[in-house]
Amino acid sequence: MSVPDEAQRKIGTREELIAFVSLLRQDLADNSEQWENRTLESYLEALQAVLTDWNGRFVNRGEPVPDTPSWRLIGEILRAASVYE
Amino acid sequence: MLASRFPGAFGFLLKSGVAITSGVGVGNSDEIRFTQNSIKGTFRDGRAVSDLITGLKNGTLKPGDVAPIRVFMKDGKMFTLDNRRLYAFQQAGVRTIRVVWATAKELAKELPNKLTTENDGTSVLVRGQR
Numbered sequence: 001m002s003v004p005d006e007a008q009r010k011i012g013t014r015e016e017l018i019a020f021v022s023l024l025r026q027d028l029a030d031n032s033e034q035w036e037n038r039t040l041e042s043y044l045e046a047l048q049a050v051l052t053d054w055n056g057r058f059v060n061r062g063e064p065v066p067d068t069p070s071w072r073l074i075g076e077i078l079r080a081a082s083v084y085e
Numbered sequence: 086m087l088a089s090r091f092p093g094a095f096g097f098l099l100k101s102g103v104a105i106t107s108g109v110g111v112g113n114s115d116e117i118r119f120t121q122n123s124i125k126g127t128f129r130d131g132r133a134v135s136d137l138i139t140g141l142k143n144g145t146l147k148p149g150d151v152a153p154i155r156v157f158m159k160d161g162k163m164f165t166l167d168n169r170r171l172y173a174f175q176q177a178g179v180r181t182i183r184v185v186w187a188t189a190k191e192l193a194k195e196l197p198n199k200l201t202t203e204n205d206g207t208s209v210l211v212r213g214q215r
Contacts, residue, residue: 005193036129045125049212053122056201080198085124085168 002034003027008079011072020075024082036083047081054080112184114174117156118164118206120199124172126213134169134211141177148174153183157192164206166195172209 003023011017028035037043054077058065066073126134140146151174154167165171166187174182187195202209 038129042125045212049123049125050198050201053201053203056122056203057197059203060200076197083195083198085121085199 002031003079008072008075011070011075014071017071017075021078024078028082036085037081043081046084047077050077050080050084110184111181112156112163113180114171114182115180116163117154117171117182117184118162119168119171119202119209120164120166120196120206121168121209122201122203123210123212124168126211128169134173137170137173138176141173141179148179148182151183153185155187155191156184157187157196162206166191166199168199168209172211 003020007020007023011020028038032038037046055065069077124134128134128137137146137151141148141151151170152167154165154170154174156163156165158164165184171182174180
């Protein structure tokens with residue numbers, strides 16, 4: 001996973017999320033050896049797990065769990081699924 | 086304690102409160118905590134975590150055959166980024182395991198995506214076994 005943190009941090013609009021997903025796709029093509037979940041099956045399994053476990057991330061950060069996801073949070077979840085064990 | 090386990094190690098403190106040191110040593114698997122709330126029952130290459138547990142239990146695999154797990158200190162507690170291997174060691178009853186300090190780059194890349202434990206890393210759920 002070599003997508004810059006900055007690209008994730010600056011997601012604020014749908015267009016920026018689309019650009020971020022494009023970066024994820026490119027990273028999978030260029031650096032797949034760094035992805036824990038390289039197949040669609042394993043990625044979706046990890047995505048489900050991330051969504052299930054994500055409350056703990058907010059708790060550990062001392063942040064409130066948002067009622068609705070932001071564009072940036074969607075990007076964070078999509079990225080997390082690439083490396084989640 | 087850490088200094089004796091990791092002679093020559095050095096450390097520094099990040100804003101997040103995570104202390105990082107460099108060096109390789111051994112740790113007690115019971116004292117190391119999980120970062121994730123759950124783990125998949127297989128490794129990246131498709132091998133089952135349960136097979137590693139079985140191998141460690143019956144002696145067909147030695148703890149030294151397994152890559153060291155990456156660890157870091159947070160709030161005075163040792164956590165790992167390699168949750169499945171730690172789980173396998175604990176389940177197999179292997180206490181003394183090889184550990185290596187996670188690099189700052191590894192922590193920056195993985196920790197924001199993996200720190201989902203809801204019980205301070207004291208246990209982990211294995212997905213598919215819920």
